[in-house]
Amino acid sequence: MAEEYGWVIAAVAAVVTVLVIAIIRLGQRVRLLKNQVTELEQRAEVTASLAAHPKRPEDRLIGVVVNVSKDNADHVTKLVHQACAEAGMPDPFIQASTAEDPGRVMADRAVEMGCDVVIAAGGDGTVRAVATALTGSDVALGIIPLGTGNLFARNIGLPYHDLTACTAEAIHGTRHKVDTLQLELRRPGGRSEHEISLVIAGGGLDAEVMEDTREVLKARAGWLAYGEAGLRHVLGARKTLSVKLDDAEPETYRVRSVLLANCGTLQAGIRLIPEAMFDDGHMDVALFTPRHALDWARVIAKTAFRYSADIPVMKVRQARTGRLTMAEPMRFQIDGDAVGDVISVSARVAHESLVVHGVSPAVLEHPHH
Structure with missing residues (x-):
């Protein structure tokens, strides 16, 4: 009887071992597929970005007007630097707005420097000041919302609670003309x-x-x-x-x-x-x-x-x-x-x-x- 139970236990152990190995291999296949999907998505994002922004990354200059009085202003500055570095782009041209000028002169200066995007990192006042300088031009407005209302960001569907995602959209997002x-x-x-x-x-x-x-x-x-x-x-x-x-x-x-x-x-x-x-x-x-x-x-x-x-x-x-x-x-x-x-x-x-x-x-x- 003990020998019979021993064979049963051995058989169960063998089945369990085979199942564990199968599950491990399946997990490895799933991880591999996930990595492949992620790689394809990243390639698609790069392709879309290249289509939307025909300049080579090393030829693109990103301007930023940041309201330094806002929470997360320093964090956003680091995010933009990191995103530009990862994309093989030069260091961004970053300027602080002031109480007297929420961003108009700074945005004008960024355009003169050759920026193809000027990011407004602040509230709706910063966004409007930068937009005033860019309206009628081919230079795009990017938005990293740091304000109380963030109304324009909400209306265009930006993920305004995710500053990393907003940074990516500001730099690499698809261009769209608005009124x-x-x-x-x-x-x-x-x-x-x-x-x-x-x-x-x-x-x-x-x-x-x-x-x-x-x-x-x-x-x-x-x-x-x-x-x-x-x-x-x-x-x-x-x-x-x-x-x-x-x-x-x-x-x-x-x-x-x-x-x-x-x-x-x-x-x-x-x-x-x-x-x-x-x-x-x-x-x-x-x-x-x-x-x-x-x-x-x-x-x-x-x-x-x-x-x-x-x-x-x-x-x-x-x-x-x-x-x-x-x-x-x-x-x-x-x-x-x-x-x-x-x-x-x-x-x-x-x-x-x-x-x-x-x-x-x-x-x-x-x-x-």
Whole structure:
């Protein structure tokens, strides 16, 4: 009996040994296949990058404008250096923005140096400053988002929480042309200023919130800090303005807020203006006319359920050009930066005027999802 059990045990042991060897070999085959797949993917990425960027790596120069006041600024600088070295490219041309200049002069200098990409490493203010210098040129904008809102990065589908992935997209990403909004702001004293917008420019409530959001709270709570300021301003008085779009006759509205949108997505994936798309050749003009809390509830419901039709307290119109004329000075903001009082704003869509790296194919295929 013991001998019979011994044979059974030996047989089981042999089977187990064969299975273990088979599993080990299968694991080795799986690892080999994974390595082959990874190698093929890397080759495909290099091929795509070469197709998108015909210059040899050693001939490409990457410029970077970094907001050094942001967390992770040093880390991003190291990531760009590492990515350029791994691609056989020269050291990047890195400059720090300043409080007086968020990046316009630095981006101009990078273009003069021969950079074919200038990366904005900072918030939406840095992105807009660099974009201002690059609009109308063949030099591409790359984005490594370090801000509170990172709205343009969100709208083009960048993986804004993954700085390594954003670095790769900024340097090697596919080129895509996007629209910019060309703005002329007229101040109460009669002075005019020219600005651009990539996301949303607006007057009234949104500008008041941007201006009054507490920096300490932003540092601690991120974009949720805007909600605290919004609660303090949401029931403010409406103001009168005239709106002229394209060749239509001017119309007069009593608004709490007016928006000129190149994109429609806000923080937390909220699609405030689902129709707005950054490459469609139009801006979306949104007029908010609520009188009390119930009207604001209607706006929130429309946004939450992505209801496309107009509601009485929120109208959206598409146009290529527009002019807002205020009956009295109104606070204004551009892409989240408060810019003070205006008495009129002229806007024009410059179609496909800016080359950007890293626009997600998924966003282009399903822009309203």
